[in-house]
Amino acid sequence: MPISFANIPATIKIPLYWVEVDPSMAGLPSINLRALMVGIMTADGDAEPDVPIPIGSQAQADMRFGQGSELSRMFMAYFNNNFANEVWGLPLAEPVGAAAATGTITVMKVPDEAGTIHLYIAGTHVPVNVHTTDTVDNIASAIEAAINADDTLPVTAAAAAGVVTLTAMWKGILTNDITVSLNYFGARGGEKLPVGLDITLPTNGLLSGGVGTPDFDDAISAMGETPFEYVAMPYTDTNSLFEWDQEFGFTDQGRWGFERQLFGHVFSAKRGSYPDLLLFGLTLNSGVESIMGFEVGSPSPCFEWAAAYAAKAQRALVNDPARPLQALSLNRVRAAPFHEQFDFVELNSLASSGIAIQKLGGDKQPMIAREQTTYQLNLYGQTDDAYELVTTLATLAKLLRNQRHAISSKFPRHKLANDGTRFGPGQAIVTPGIIKGELIAQYQQDMWSGLVEDLRNFKRHLLVERDPDNPNRLNVLYPPDLINQLRIFAVLAQFRLQYDRGIDNVIIGQNQPPYNAASNA
Structure with missing residues (x-):
């Protein structure tokens, strides 16, 4: 019986x-490339800490993680950038012994005219109306009421004697990245302090005193073997980045390792000056982590930048993992003022030092300029660009998943023979040549699909052979030429004020038949 049946017995007698x-031979590769937001929850949330759960709306995020929490705010940024793809949340408990950041807003002098205080907390507009009859205590109380009326804000407020004390909603080091600012859009945008009003804000416009970094061991363990392709993880201290690199990296136990084959990427963001970010980038070297640098003057916290970055990456790479992410807007996050934004030299140097970069787009929103990973050096410490772009591993993951689906679907229970073996049609037998043909196809x-190029050289370098020590094993050298991206368009504009007419006449004479006056009479 040459045809290999999987279920119908060869000895069946019943008609x-x-x-x-x-x-x-029918299925197509399909996998749900989900995102994961990682952040601290508050006591108001009803989720179990360290256990990932799917989230379908902002209302669910608020209920499960607590309104105004770090993780709830991350989901606000996520849903403003991606409404179509699956996303989960990984809530973290507040670190043991942690402290919440605080800051003060002090009303120094009452206004000479009525108006509006355009206050921004973590980039969220909090308007406060004031009048000439208000005292400093009245104004401080009005600020307190306006802040506490917005349940989405990451702070609470308490006013006393003209001073408003802000306290972060949760405890941890990233509460130091919560900003307090005034008049983001400036006078041209209709935002200015009423004449005479004098207000002081926290030093550098940031809360301070926040202490405590989460312990990720239980959270990472609870992820198990659930695939998470795009992880927004806003903590950029050395220990946190190391733990997530180990989980997603290329070691045997990593998600890119041969044992697990889950793949995935980690996205983060960091506020800093140009020198600080440059030096920070030079200390890193991971092909699975991409950290977007942004200016000190941005009102949006780093955890919202990280969530927006991961959301846009997921939305684009799910559709096509090989297309560059450049020019994708990061909605909801606010850019730094014009005069504080990184210039060309700074952006170029940051990208050369393992930092993903962003710049202001035409819609006045920050947009991704280059999805750089932190990878810069090979195992010997020599400069290397193999994994420098997120799209490289995203494309490779797609190829490997396609290949795994083809092999596991078409040859799940086959016998293995040498090339040249004669066997009947329909037999569940493969040879190195058959597998090579499948890989080429x-x-x-x-x-x-636009993922690779150069089929001719792929065929030349592809090797499929039986293992000399294990007759049941095939070894494959798979050499895909990943497609590249149009990232630089360089033009030499070699202009002239006027072409040399004599040269033109010589050229015209060479390319045209001789002029015949008689034939044109």
Whole structure:
């Protein structure tokens, strides 16, 4: 019986018609590339700490993690940038012994005219109306009431004697990244303090005193083998980045390792001056982590930048993992004022030092300029660009998943023979040549999908062979040529004020038949 059946017994005697269904030649590779937001929850949330759960709306995020919490605010940024893809939340408990950051707003002098205080807390507009009859205590109380009336804010407020004390909603080091500012859009945007009013804000416009970094051991363990392709993880201290690199990296136990084959990327963000970010980037070297640097003057906290970055990356890479992320707007996050934004030299140097970069787009929103990973050096400490872009591993993951689906679907229970073996049609037998043909066919499909190029050289370098020490094993050298991206368009504008007419005449004479006056009479 040459045809290999999987279920119908070869010894069946009962008539007549028996059929088994084989889907191996019909299925297409399909996987849900979900995102994961990682952040601290508050006591108001009802989620179990360290256990990832799916989230479908902002209302769910608020209920599960607490309104105004770090994780709730991350979901606000996520849903403003991605409304279509699956996302989960990984709530973290407040670190043991942690402290919440605080800051004060002090009303020094009452206004000479009525108006509006355009206050911004973590980039969220909090308007406060004031009148000439108000005292400093009245104004401080009005600020307190306006802040506490907005449940989405990451702070609470308490007023006394003209001073408003702000306290972060949760405890941890990233509460130091909560900003307090005035008049983001300036006088041209209709925002200015009423004449005579004098207000002081926290030093550098940031809360301070926040202490405590989460312990990720239980949270990472609870993720198990659930695939999470795009992780927004806003903590950029050395220990946190190391733990997440180990989970997603290329070691045997990492998600890019051969044992797990789950793949994925970690996205983060960091506020800093140009020198600080440059030096910070030079200390890192991970192909699976991408940290976006942004200016000190941005009103939006780093955890919202990280969430927006991961959301836009997911939305784009799910559709096509090989297209660059440049020019994708990061909605909801607010850019630094014009005069504080990084210039060309600074952005170029940051990208050369393992920092993902952003710049202001035409819609006046920050946009991704280059999705750089922190990878810069090979194992010997020599400069290397193999994993420097998020799209490289995103494309490779797509190729490997396509290949795994083709092999596991079409050859799940096959016998293995040498090339040249004669066997009947329909037999569940493969040879190195059959597998090589399948890999070439899959490569052609991937090339048609715009993931790879150069089929000719792929065929030349592809090797499929039986293992000399294990007759049941095939070894494959798979050499895909990943498609590249249009990132630089360089033009030499070699202009002239006027072309040399004599040279033109010589050229015209060479390319045209001789002039015949008679034939043109």
